[in-house]
Amino acid sequence: MSLKEQLTDAQKDAMRAKDKERLGTLRLALAAIKQVEVDERRELSDDEVLVILTKMIKQRRDSISQYESAGRQELADAEAAEITVLQDFLPKQLNSDEIAELIAQAVTETGATGPADMGKVMAWLKPKLQGRAEMGPISGLVKAKLSA
Structure with missing residues (x-):
């Protein structure tokens, strides 16, 4: 359905x-x-x-x-x-560990090396996180990961 x-x-x-x-x-x-x-x-x-x-x-x-x-x-x-x-109609929300795991996978698969690659990582993440997590906080986590 x-x-x-x-x-x-x-x-x-x-x-x-x-x-x-x-x-x-x-x-x-x-x-x-x-x-x-x-x-x-x-x-x-x-x-x-x-x-x-x-x-x-x-x-x-x-x-x-x-x-x-x-x-x-x-x-x-x-x-x-x-x-x-x-x-009630959204899929189950992801916890912080699952989000961190997806971010790490996105960085690896896109070959991102720094903050300049943030767009590639976010483009990879967006379809996987749609409706399962808010993208605003995710953006901050990705930026922190790429800056490290």
Whole structure:
């Protein structure tokens, strides 16, 4: 079953359960997916859907920090609830040891020798980490590894 089908089934379940918060989040996700499909006139793969879900989670994390700095905790809590719903559809997150192992493998396989090769390493890592880890902190770890 594709990721899009899983989202649609979860939407139906939320409708039956009358879970308005979960239903709203799932509708937003499906609308974002549909928008890209209409714009590009094609069906999206699971990897492309993962990219959209990851982007939505990142946007919500940014919103949370802005709401908290503005003293709007109720809005920050609503965004955090949306993140929880969206994360149900992402693959299992990698731990720090698995990430370090992938970074070492990327450096070896790309033949990276210094910070100038960071783009090659990140390009190798991105498809393997998509939806399984945030790329921002990974970038810092790669930079530290290549600078050492």
